[in-house]
Amino acid sequence: MNWYVVYTKPKWEKKVAERLNEIGVVTYCPLVTKENQWSDRKKIVSVPLFNSYIFVQIEEKQRNRIFEVTGAIRYLFWLAKPAIVKDSEIEAIRNWLSVPDVYEVSLEQWKKGDKIxxxxxxxxxxxxxxxxxxxxxxxxxxxxxxxxxRVDKKEL
Structure with a gap:
């Protein structure tokens, strides 16, 4: 099955993903944690990494099922076809979100054009x-x- 990108109503990403899961559609809504500051308090909240987008894994012939859920607007298209996201790209996003904020990077004396x-x-x-x-x-x-x-040298 392919992964597709679904455009949702603004601020409906988590709701649409939850409702699609309830009807049996595999979804992925990558979330990041951030601290919101109000005048009287601070709160840590989970917000979608991509505003108004979620990923769904569904068979081609079943693609219209997502429109059974309020808040799902349309598929993202590329070259007049629904955009397909590779499993490796979804896995890369998951890996990126799972690593700690601080990690070690070491660079040797490399020059322009080197492959690493x-x-x-x-x-x-x-x-x-x-x-x-x-x-x-x-x-x-x-x-x-x-x-x-971009990797800043001061962080190394």
Whole structure:
């Protein structure tokens, strides 16, 4: 089964995921914990990592089932087809959210264009290409995830 991205009403991510789970649809709504400050108190809350988006794992022929739930608006499309997310990408998000806030990073004397494999942190086991070596930071390209990572040298 494929993972698809579902666009939800704003602030309905957790409700939609919960209701889809109740009707038997496998969902993933990645959450991060943050501290909200009000005038009279502070509170730690779990908020979705991606505003108005959840992931659903469902068969192609069953895709319309998500519209049985109030709050699910539409699928995210890519090149005129529903966007499919790989299992490895979902697993990478889960791994990234499960690592502690503080982790050890060590860099050797690398130069622009070197290929490396990250040994710790949220992107462990991901290969990267060094795009830039600066006095204060490194810029790494994570090709498999389609993103750029900046690592400050002061954190090392």
């Amino acid at each position: 494999v990250l040994e710790s942190g949220p992107f462990v086991s991901q290969s990267a290409i060094i795009q830039e070596v600066n006095q204060n930071h490194y810029i790494l390209i994570l090709e498999s995830m389609g993103c750029v990572l």
